[in-house]
Amino acid sequence: MLITETTVPDVFRIDPEPIPDHRGRFYEAVRQRPLEAAVGHSIAVRQVNFTVSGRNVLRGLHATTLPPGQGKILTCVRGSVLTMVVDMRVGSPSFGRYEAVRQDPRSGTALYLPDGIGLGYVALVDDTCMNYLCTHEYVPGMVIDVDALDPELDLPWDLADTPIRSARDAAAPSLRAAVSAGILPTYEECLRVREPLPAALD
Incomplete structure (x- = not known):
């Protein structure tokens, strides 16, 4: 697999290298040791989530409070986003910077998001399924919401129609308002909660 850092520092893109044969193909989606070596800290999976969305459903932007935080490895297993x-x-240093990535099962592209990174996606087709490998278990109240359509962020969603959103997502504050409310984690806090690499990888 090819692991590369995105334009958002500490967020990594994982592109598998498929091995095809007459039956189809095989690829490794994620391997722990190469990923940890690339990101520079330990990653443990403690919860696995799935979402299923219809076309034009927009989820996010979501981040998590510290503690406990919740890093994620995100893959599209059906459909397209x-x-x-x-x-x-x-x-x-890169506060407010974004990266846009298309994900689908054909490419197998995954994203690793550490604590403090907001996540949002729009389903491009019906019955789209996303898989999350999470570094911590969910705790009620841990999710931070920011408006995915915040005009200051100006994310390139390229929406043809009004997206379908939850009432909570539609009412989420702008990034500027979230900063003013003091609900976002600091860069230093996010660095402090990272688990060090095992001695063999350090």
């Missing part, structure tokens, strides 16, 4: 990742770490 346009995914946005946004640096929401207050004090980060």
Whole structure:
């Protein structure tokens, strides 16, 4: 697999290298040790989630509070999405920077998002299914919401129609308002919660 850092620092793109044969193809979606070596810290999977969405459903932007935080490895296992990742770490040199990535099962492209990175995606076809490998278990109240259509962020969703959103997502504050409310984690907090690599990888 090819692991590369995106334009949002500490967010990594994982592109598998398929091995085809007469039956179809095989690929490794994620391997722990190469990913940890690339990101520079330990990653443990403690919860697995799926979402299923109809076409034009827009989820996010979502991040998580610290503690506990919740890093993610995100893969599209059915359908197709346009995914946005946004640096929401207050004090980060790249605060507010985003990257747009198309994900689908054909490419197998996954994204690793550490704590402090906002996530949103729009389903491009019906019955789109996303898989999350999460570094911590969900705790009620841990999710931070920011408006995915915040005009200051100006994310390139390229929407043909009004997206379908939850009432909570539609009412989410702008990134500027979230900063003013003090609900976003700081860059330093996000760095501190990273688990060090095992000695063999350090």
